[in-house]
Each structure stands twice: as C-alpha cells, then as structure tokens.
Amino acid sequence: MFQGHPIAETFSCGETKCRYLCQCGLAPHFSSLLKSRISKDSEYVLLFDESVNKKPKNKQLDIHIRLCHHDQVHTRYLTSQFIGYAAATDLLEHFNASTSDLRRNGLLQVSRNGPSVNWSFYDKLEKEIKNECDMGLLNIGSCGLHVIHGAFHTGARETDSGLDGLLQSILPV
Known part of the structure; x- marks a missing residue:
C-alpha cells in the first residue's frame, strides 16, 4: 500500500494485533462517529435480529440503525451482544443496554423478525417509550x-x- 516508505516496509501485524487494533481502535472511533450523527439527526429506526452464532453456539443480538443523512437513507451496523436464551424481558434489557446512549425521543420504529417473543418485547419497549417520551412508535408490522x-x-x-x-x-x- 505504501511501497518504498521505510515505516511501511518494517510494519507487521499478526492476527492478535490486528484484532486488537480493530476492536479497540477502529470500532470505537466509527461507533463514536455514528452516534454523533444520530444525535444531530432528528429521527431514526432501529433494526434488530437475533440468531444463533455457530462459533460460540450462543444467541447473538445484532442491532442496526437506519437514518436519513443528506437526503439519503443509510443503514449502519450499531452493535452486537451475545445473549444466550432470551425471553422478552431479557431481550429488552440487552436492547436497552445496547442503545442507552441514543436519544429515545428520536426513535420512530423498531424493525425486527417476527417470533412471538419479539412482539412481547415490542409491547414492553413501546410502554417504556410512552412513559419516557410521551410518544408511541410507528407499528407497521414485524x-x-x-x-x-x-x-x-x-x-x-x-x-x-x-x-x-x-x-x-x-x-x-
């Protein structure tokens, strides 16, 4: 990438160091940029999916955010959590922990896959939003x-x- 540059010629990065740089350097930086964009934009939609991750054989909750920025709709990865077995209250707890630094009054809709536990989660989340922000979520299905x-x-x-x-x-x- 930087041919002929003395620093680049001596640079080496093994798997562990590369993972560390990504997890502790790049990920927090890009997460911070995304969260600052969210605070500037008025509304957003959160999307989540829970699925079994084959490597740790544990349920994984992935959260994405969709927002309009410069007249374009963007969907970006926000975070993931390993959650194990999750009833609606467990799912809500992990969801709230993952999104605690987002403005709740900017949340328009939550999009998710359709299992019944997610409908129970949605009802609990909507009650929380109504109590906190005196507003409801746009419900257009799962x-x-x-x-x-x-x-x-x-x-x-x-x-x-x-x-x-x-x-x-x-x-x-």
Missing part, C-alpha cells in the same frame, strides 16, 4: 422493510400504471 416493500409492490401491480414493469426493467441482469 419487519418494516418487507411490509413497505410488499405494500408498494401490490400498489404498483394493482393500479395498472406499468410501474412494476418499469422497475423490473431497470434491475441489473
């Missing part, structure tokens, strides 16, 4: 992306506008 996409697709198809054909024709082959 996964906002799929619900909105399905509604748009059905609307385009049913109106005979030809919009669905136009959109399909611009997809890469």
Whole structure:
C-alpha cells in the first residue's frame, strides 16, 4: 500500500494485533462517529435480529440503525451482544443496554423478525417509550422493510400504471 516508505516496509501485524487494533481502535472511533450523527439527526429506526452464532453456539443480538443523512437513507451496523436464551424481558434489557446512549425521543420504529417473543418485547419497549417520551412508535408490522416493500409492490401491480414493469426493467441482469 505504501511501497518504498521505510515505516511501511518494517510494519507487521499478526492476527492478535490486528484484532486488537480493530476492536479497540477502529470500532470505537466509527461507533463514536455514528452516534454523533444520530444525535444531530432528528429521527431514526432501529433494526434488530437475533440468531444463533455457530462459533460460540450462543444467541447473538445484532442491532442496526437506519437514518436519513443528506437526503439519503443509510443503514449502519450499531452493535452486537451475545445473549444466550432470551425471553422478552431479557431481550429488552440487552436492547436497552445496547442503545442507552441514543436519544429515545428520536426513535420512530423498531424493525425486527417476527417470533412471538419479539412482539412481547415490542409491547414492553413501546410502554417504556410512552412513559419516557410521551410518544408511541410507528407499528407497521414485524419487519418494516418487507411490509413497505410488499405494500408498494401490490400498489404498483394493482393500479395498472406499468410501474412494476418499469422497475423490473431497470434491475441489473
């Protein structure tokens, strides 16, 4: 990358040092930049998914954030936690710990996969938001992306506008 530069020629980085640099240097820096952007923007959506991580054989909670910045919608990774077995109250506790430094009054919607424990989680979270911020969350189903996409697709198809054909024709082959 920096051919001919004396420092770059003597630089070496093993797996452990590289992991340390990423976890303790780069990750906190980029997390800080993302959180400062969130504090400047007015609204955001949190997305989460829980799945079993095969390596530690433990349930992993991944949280992403979606926000509008400079007239563009961005979805960014926020954090992950290993949570083990998680009932709705456990899930809420981990979710709150992961998002404690975000402004609650800017949260518009929480998008998640659809198991029943997540609906119970959603009800508990919405009660917390109403008590803290005197506002509710936008509830458009378990996964906002799929619900909105399905509604748009059905609307385009049913109106005979030809919009669905136009959109399909611009997809890469």
